[in-house]
Amino acid sequence: MIPEHIFKHLEEKNTVTEYFFTIHLVIYADIVSFIPWSSGRDAEEIINILSMLFTKFDESSVKNKVYKVHTIGDYYVAIGYRSGMRNPFEECENMIKFAYSMIEIIEEVRKEDKELNMRIGLHTGEVIGGIMGTSIARYDIYGPDVLITNQMESNGIPWKIVISETTK
Structure with a gap:
């Protein structure tokens, strides 16, 4: 859960702040109407669905060279930069591929849970x-x-990727 280039600082108990002033992509994804979707379901079912969904997102983030920052409840947050030398064009392509893979994963999960968006x-x-x-x-x-x-x-x-004009 910590970028490779940051891990050394953590081992040495150094604080690190990074400023990215050049192209940097951020993705947020969350379940639409999470409270109504989760009401009436038991906790184990909710955790199992979220775990399955986020595990598939994690696998796709690795495949697409995207860094998962974290999940917060039903939110999934990722950035295009992993570590090392930056290539903004490659980062952008990776994030777009990752976003499309998220849509495919959601479509797959919806076969079992039609209410999930x-x-x-x-x-x-x-x-x-x-x-x-x-x-x-x-x-x-x-x-x-x-x-x-x-x-x-x-x-x-729901079920769409909203891309800012800046990213476009």
Whole structure:
């Protein structure tokens, strides 16, 4: 859950803040109307469905060279940068492929659960990333462009990828 290039800093107990001022893609995906969808289901069923869905997303993120930042409840957050030298064009292509694979995965899961829908938002901009905590460390991302991505997803159309004009 921590980018490779950041892990050394964590081992040495150094704090790290990264500023990405060049092209950087962020993706937010979440289950549409999670509370109504989950009501009437037992906790084990909800966890099993989320686990299956997010495991498939994780596999796709590795395949498409996308970095999963974290999940928060029914949210899945990823960025195009993994570590090492940056190639913005490759990062963009990887994120678009990843977003489309998320749609395919959702379609597959909907065969078993017709009520499940997700929205996906994809935006490009500045990101601030860093390690939060020391004993239970987590890499997280912040900034206005992260918020824009979240808002794009929240106002998006189920089963669709909303891409910002900046990303386009």
